[in-house]
Amino acid sequence: MRDHFEIRDHDAAGRIGRLEVPRAGVTVETPALLPVVNPNVLTIEPRRLAEEFGAEMLITNSYIIRSTDRIRDRVLEEGLHDFLGFDGAIMTDSGSFQLAEYGDIDVTTEEIIEFQRRIGSDVATPVDVPTPPDVDRERAERELETTKRALADAEAAETGGMLVNAPVQGSTFPDLREEAGRHASATDLDVFPVGAMVPLLNAYRYAEVVEAVRAAKRGLAPDAPVHLFGAGHPMMLALAVAAGCDLFDSAAYALMARDGRYLTVAGTEHLAEMEYFPCSCPVCAEHTPAELREMDGSGTSEKSAEQLLAEHNLHVTFEELRRVKAAIRSGTLLDLVDRRARGHPAMLDGYRALLDHADELERTDPVSKDAFFYTSHESAKRPEVRRHHERLARLAVPDRLLLTESNAPSTHDYGAVWRVKPPFGPFPRALSETYPLTAEVPERVDESAQTAAAEGVASLAAANPETAITLGHDDWADAALERVPDGVETENLRSLGR
Numbered sequence: 116m117r118d119h120f121e122i123r124d125h126d127a128a129g130r131i132g133r134l135e136v137p138r139a140g141v142t143v144e145t146p147a148l149l150p151v152v153n154p155n156v157l158t159i160e161p162r163r164l165a166e167e168f169g170a171e172m173l174i175t176n177s178y179i180i181r182s183t184d185r186i187r188d189r190v191l192e193e194g195l196h197d198f199l200g201f202d203g204a205i206m207t208d209s210g211s212f213q214l215a216e217y218g219d220i221d222v223t224t225e226e227i228i229e230f231q232r233r234i235g236s237d238v239a240t241p242v243d244v245p246t247p248p249d250v251d252r253e254r255a256e257r258e259l260e261t262t263k264r265a266l267a268d269a270e271a272a273e274t275g276g277m278l279v280n281a282p283v284q285g286s287t288f289p290d291l292r293e294e295a296g297r298h299a300s301a302t303d304l305d306v307f308p309v310g311a312m313v314p315l316l317n318a319y320r321y322a323e324v325v326e327a328v329r330a331a332k333r334g335l336a337p338d339a340p341v342h343l344f345g346a347g348h349p350m351m352l353a354l355a356v357a358a359g360c361d362l363f364d365s366a367a368y369a370l371m372a373r374d375g376r377y378l379t380v381a382g383t384e385h386l387a388e389m390e391y392f393p394c395s396c397p398v399c400a401e402h403t404p405a406e407l408r409e410m411d412g413s414g415t416s417e418k419s420a421e422q423l424l425a426e427h428n429l430h431v432t433f434e435e436l437r438r439v440k441a442a443i444r445s446g447t448l449l450d451l452v453d454r455r456a457r458g459h460p461a462m463l464d465g466y467r468a469l470l471d472h473a474d475e476l477e478r479t480d481p482v483s484k485d486a487f488f489y490t491s492h493e494s495a496k497r498p499e500v501r502r503h504h505e506r507l508a509r510l511a512v513p514d515r516l517l518l519t520e521s522n523a524p525s526t527h528d529y530g531a532v533w534r535v536k537p538p539f540g541p542f543p544r545a546l547s548e549t550y551p552l553t554a555e556v557p558e559r560v561d562e563s564a565q566t567a568a569a570e571g572v573a574s575l576a577a578a579n580p581e582t583a584i585t586l587g588h589d590d591w592a593d594a595a596l597e598r599v600p601d602g603v604e605t606e607n608l609r610s611l612g613r
């Protein structure tokens with residue numbers, strides 16, 4: 116049990132937690148978004164990040180501070196919190212990103228942890244090796260060994276009460292990620308960033324991001340706080356939280372603003388092409404896109420268009436984070452992920468990759484929550500459907516059993532009559548009022564829901580080979596009927612006029 120992280124609520128693999136940061140004397144609620152603060156360019160004053168945006172924690176780069184003469188001595192003298200004017204928790208990066216970009220940096224883990232301690236960081240980072248995606252396995256393995264040595268050096272370092280990150284690398288090899296997660300989890304380090312995600316995130320390779328996170332999580336302890344390093348686009352927060360990430364950092368709000376890009380929960384828009392702002396944050400409520408465009412280069416306003424765009428980008432990201440937390444509390448996180456998945460095909464790939472791991476999600480998914488809404492083909496693959504199919508094998512059945520979609524009472528000579536509801540399949544009427552069978556399902560049932568229901572019938576039949584089962588279905592598609600085992604007699608209720 117890691118005593119600095121407490122998990123309060125679960126939904127899918129997402130959770131609301133409390134991360135205690137002892138050196139800062141604060142407890143941060145997760146999922147948390149850490150705005151990235153460039154120590155040289157304060158796009159938004161850190162004090163305002165806390166007061167106006169609700170940031171409880173931010174991240175800055177100790178390597179940049181250490182290698183910039185102009186600010187290094189000042190930060191050493193004043194301490195990081197006074198230098199930035201921020202009372203919350205401050206995480207510092209180590210220069211690993213620079214190592215990945217430029218191939219070489221002039222600092223060891225021992226030196227940079229010592230520097231982070233001296234400037235007053237609350238969460239420090241060793242010099243790991245962020246292996247990019249798609250490299251050959253030999254390189255991924257070799258660099259993972261270097262990262263393991265960096266973690267060992269960090270464990271041996273004098274930390275002065277700082278928490279310390281244990282990055283999980285492994286490139287695009289799920290087994291290496293899992294092994295790296297297991298290794299990191301066995302150290303006495305505290306927070307677990309899934310690293311080198313930026314190339315995948317920038318290329319919208321969300322399915323592979325989900326695979327990397329799930330692989331890392333299979334190795335990590337269930338109560339380990341997980342940071343998706345470099346992820347801060349509002350579009351993918353719900354997906355990443357549902358996959359099991361607790362911490363995010365956003366450089367995107369500032370970087371995108373520099374290029375005139377406007378973030379939304381459905382993707383990225385270009386200020387140059389916008390006629391309306393579809394948002395009610397203070398920036399969008401007070402300006403039109405045309406006004407912001409005209410501000411460029413005028414130099415007369417208090418804030419530049421870039422700053423205002425950065426503020427909008429951050430507002431929309433924190434707003435989405437609050438929406439994600441509310442969804443976890445009400446048990447509707449996967450409904451939110453489903454809605455977000457409609458914003459971009461790459462997001463749909465990410466959602467489908469997540470549902471490929473429904474068995475893993477099922478372990479932490481609450482048994483009961485707000486009504487299940489069937490809103491897409493993907494709903495048929497949710498962990499609740501899988502759990503119901505597993506439960507079917509444990510229910511007692513008579514010798515002769517009728518499963519039917521019809522609600523009409525009938526005289527019959529069966530031992531029992533069970534309801535059938537796509538996508539779940541059969542269940543005794545006594546369970547009708549229990550989650551998830553209270554689901555709201557559209558009248559016009561689709562083939563995916565019928566197919567999932569047929570799999571439920573198959574699972575019941577497999578567990579009870581001696582029982583004579585008859586299935587009354589409402590004109591199911593051939594693809595669904597093909598999943599019904601041969602031993603089950605079928606009747607099409609529609610052709611029978613029922």
Ligand SMILES: [Zn+2]
Pocket residue numbers: 392394395396397398399400427428430431
């Ligand atoms: Zn806005």
